[in-house]
Structure formats: C-alpha cells, structure tokens
Amino acid sequence: MGASFFDDPRTREELAPMGRSYHVDSDFLARITMNVRNARSALLLPLTLAVSLAIATHANAQEKTEPAPAAIPAALIAKVNSSVDADTARLTAIFKDLHQHPEIAFTETRTAAIVAKDLKSLGYTVTEGIGKTGVVGVLKNGPGPTVWFRADMDSNSVREATGLAWAATQPQRLADGTEIDVMHACGHDAHVTWLLGLAKAMVDMKADWSGTLVVYAQPAEEVGLGAQAMVEDKLWERGFPKPDYAFGLHTAPLPVGVVSSSPGVRMAGTDQLDITFTGIGGHGSTPQMTIDPVVMAAQAVLSYQTIISRNVDPQEPAVLSVGSIVVGRDNNVIPDNAVLKLNLRWFTPQVREKMLTRIDEVNKGVAVAAGVAPDRMPTRLMKGNAGPLDNDKALVARINPSLMALMGEGKVLDQFPSVMGSEDFQEAFRSLETPYAFLLVGVAPPEMFAKAKAAGRQFPFSNHNPDFFVDLAAIPIGAKVNTVNALSILAKQP
Ligand SMILES: [Zn+2]
Ligand SMILES: [Zn+2]
Secondary structure (H helix, E strand, O other), X not given: OOOOHHHOOOOHHHHOOOOOOOOOOHHHHHHHHHHHHHOXXXXXXXXXXXXXXHHHHHHHXXXXXXXXXXXXXXXXXXXXXXXXXXXXXXXXXXXXXXXXXXXXXXXXXXXXXXXXXXXHHOOOEEEEEEOOOEEEEEEEEOOOOEEEEEEEOOXXXXXOOOOOOOOOOOOEEOOOOOEEOOEOOOOHHHHHHHHHHHHXXXXXXXXXXXXXXXXXXXXXOOOOOHHHHHHHOOHHHOOOOOOOEEEEXXXXXXXXXXXXXXXXXXXXXXXXXXXXXXXXXXXOOOHHHOEOHHHHHHHHHHHHHHHHHXXXXXXXXEEEEEEEEEEOOOOOEEOOEEEEEEEEEEXXXXXXXXXXXXXXXHHHHHHHHHOOOHHHOOXXXXXXXXXXXXXXXXXXXXXXXXXXXXXOOOOEEOOOOOEOOOOOHHHHHOOOOOOEEEEEEEEEOHHHXXXXXXXXXXOOOOOOOOOOOOOOOXXXXXXXXXXXXXXXXXXXXX
C-alpha cells in the first residue's frame, strides 16, 4: 500500500496538537493525498481513503472526550452546602431511625417504605416492590441527560457492640420464626440517608439543573443478589428513563471529609457457591460401612487452598474462602451429606473460570477417592454473582474537579488502591453498559483514624465488624457528594 498514515514517524500527539482535529487539519489532508498518490492500484484507493478516514474519525472522537473538565460554579457548590446543611437535622434523624431498625437482605420493607414515602412527598414518581423491596423514584426536570443514583438498604447479621445511643438492640424475627442478630455494620443506612439528602437538595435546586434524576433503593447487596433481582423483575422494561450515567456511594473507614473517587477497576468480581458432598451415613462406631462426608469436606477445604497457591498465576489476585461447613449434629453419628459455602474474589473471567474448574475437579477427586458412586457425585450451586466494579475514567475525570471544590485540597483520593471487596451496584447496568462511578466516603472520626494509624493499624475499624459506625459528621457529606455528582452532569450551563 506504500507509505501510509501508520508509517509516519511522528506521534499521534504531534500530528494532532491540542484543540485541532485530523478532520480539518491541512497536514492530515496532505497525508490522505499522499496515501492516494502512493496507492498502486485503483482498487486500493477507496480502501486507503477508508482506513485514513476511519483513523481520523476515531482520533477525533477520542479527543472530544479529552478536554479538561471544569468544576461546576462555586455559587452552585455554595447552594449545595446551604441546602444540605439546612436538611442535616432531618437527615440525621432518618439515619438514626434506620440504624435502629436494620433489616437483612430482601426483608427491607420498613426501610423501603420510608424511602418511598419521603420521595413521594418530594414530588418524585415512585415505584415500589421491584425485586421484592426495591424502590425507584423519578424526577423529570426538563431536557437533558438521565442520571441514576443508587443506595443499598440491607444490613448484616452481626450483634452491634458500638454502645451508641442509637445502636440496634433488637434481634430480627424472620418469616420462619427464627431470630437473628442484626446490625447496619456496612453503613447502608448512611447510603439510604445520603440518597434522601440528594433527593431533597435536587428539589430545592430545581432551577439550577435540567434533565432527569432517578434515585433508587436496592435490596440485598450483602448477598450479591439485589441488583440482579431488580433487573430480573423487569427494571429495564418498566419504562423508566434509561440512564446516561449512574452513581453509587459506599461508606469506608477513612477519615470523615475524605472521599475516594478513582478511575478504573475498584473492586473484585465475586461468586457465592454451595458445594454438597453426598456420602453414606451410619453409626460412628462403624465407619467402614459409611462414606464419611465430614472427611470429604475436610479434604476439599484443604485442597481448595492449593487452587490459589498452585493453579492461579501468582500475579493475578484471587481469593477462595470457605465461610461455612454444614454437616452433622451428633458426636456418634456419621451424617450422609455436607454442604460447604464458598466465596470467590477475582478480577478476570479467566481466573474465575480456573477457580470454578479446579473446585469441580477437587470435588470429583475427593469423592472418587472416597468411593462415592458416579450418580452421587458432588454438586455445585451457584448463588450470588457480580463482576468487577470498573469506574468510567471519563466520568470520574468529569466529577472530580467539582468534588475537589466541595471537599477541599487533598480530600479527594483519585488513586485509591483497588480492593478484593465486591459490590453488585454495577450489575444493574451491565446490560446497558452505562458509564458509572462508585465512590467511597469516609465515616471515621479523623482523630480516631489518626490514632489507629499511629498504632500501626490501617483503619480504626472495618465494615461488617460489631464496632463499625458512621460518625454523624459524615451524614451531610455523603448527601453533598451525591448532589455535586448529580450537578456535574445536570447543571444548567451558565
Ligand atoms: Zn457489606
Ligand atoms: Zn456494603
């Protein structure tokens, strides 16, 4: 094809200085002409042109996403501050009430009712009961993009040990009559409060933005099934305005006043799965007449640990944890089956596949060695699943200048390390490929954080622990972060 665009020794940057595009660049037109001249046959001409133009269009599109985003006007940030500050007493009361009434996955009926009532009173169009307890509120406010904001509602089965005046003290009675300890140990009560703070502030500031705001409360994040449940309950077939962008927040034991808004892969993908070994039960005194599932389970747990250490590439992060072994009851009875509850964390589908394949092979190997019949081989039940959380780079670049203006110098971490923790937030948007940003909001008192650091600990407490708590000073901050993110997309151009 002779000399082509690809042969030019200059870099793309040199060929396309800031603010210019290949399209109208005389240098680029000269390049096409050169390609045309050098093409050896007429047949090659259209191809050469097509390739050149395709490159031009692509480069142009890339540049269009690259202008350095500016912060929203300072006057708008001042309005966010005064709107949320005026609402903080109400939000704090909501937060304390939610905290005292935690509800585990798919039982969040009280929380959902509070969300629905509040959104209705603010003028949102509200739909309830999506994926059991999910709530969607829509506020249309003129032409413009549609932005979705999510809060998850569920709590953990943990017994609270904070000693706070608003601590949860009552166990939760489940539908089957059993009672469990229950606590908001992951801060989803704060997420809901922040969502309601956003909903109110955006109503207050209706004159300052144009577009559609959708706020929604999701069930069952902790079991990794809530987002999926909403999608399976036709979330995207109900006529809601489709998202151009989506946002979520999560509490983190960082100091209050610090936010992580970082691009790229932030959190690992995860799977929850149950393995069942079927043996042959019998009397504890006659093991030779049984196939013991306790022994099979024990062997499997140890063999699983070699999957990470021996089969997965050491440069690829992965976790395999067995969180529960359910087998037997009595000292002198060999039971007939064992259930192992596993959790996986991974960043690539290849590592996930490798782990699942090896789990199956270990299970089969253990069962064959124990003499299990071919028709009673171990089974694998896949439960919750979520892919890695991958923040859209352009979206993060767009919101961060405004967040920095809101939070102050050095308070927005844009290179926070990714973690093996997981989320199912992104699963709601998987089929739509919506660009999203999921941010972490500090909820630990700064002096407590500093003390822990000085003592050599990374964090003063961690999510899911009985001593986890959200400093009340963080209540207005999450609402403001949400609102500034919304305005970064929806604010009217001055
Ligand atoms: Zn959690
Ligand atoms: Zn959580």
